[in-house]
Amino acid sequence: MRQRLKGRVGKTKLKNALNKLFQENAKKKTIIPSTNSKTKKTHNNHIQRPKKLPYHDYDTILLLGEGNFSFAFSLARQLKSAEGITATCLDSESILFEKYEDAAENVEGIIEMGGKVLYEIDCTLLSSVKSFKKEKFTKIIFNFPHAG
């Protein structure tokens, strides 16, 4: 009996020590145990935190095959600047604006935020784009491509 009691006391101490350690670690990693405006709860009550973007304001990003430029504009807004963004599409300017009624607004937004927009850029012929000869990109992205 005494032995059992000893064992229990030991376990409780260990449990308390581990709890303390977990709490300290959680503080260091700034894990927020409650929800806030940026967190959501999933159906099974797990806290879903906003995912970190794989892009940073110090990146120089080349976007290929944009459709209506909504991704580029959204990325610019997330990064709070489009200075590192060069967004391109295969279409000519006039075809783009004919195809997508929101393209003009997105393009305008990107340019206003300091980004570049280029038309008629074929991703299979990038070495022939003069302005790219002087530029270096840390990330090159083609979302949802198709071979036409």
Ligand SMILES: C[S@@+](CC[C@H](N)C(=O)[O-])C[C@H]1O[C@@H](n2cnc3c(N)ncnc32)[C@H](O)[C@@H]1O
């Ligand atoms: C399915 S859409 C995706 C559009 C956009 N990236 C998105 O995620 O909404 C595919 C795009 O690829 C473009 N595309 C097809 N061949 C291309 C090429 N050789 N170079 C650049 N873009 C191309 C098309 O113009 C079209 O806008």
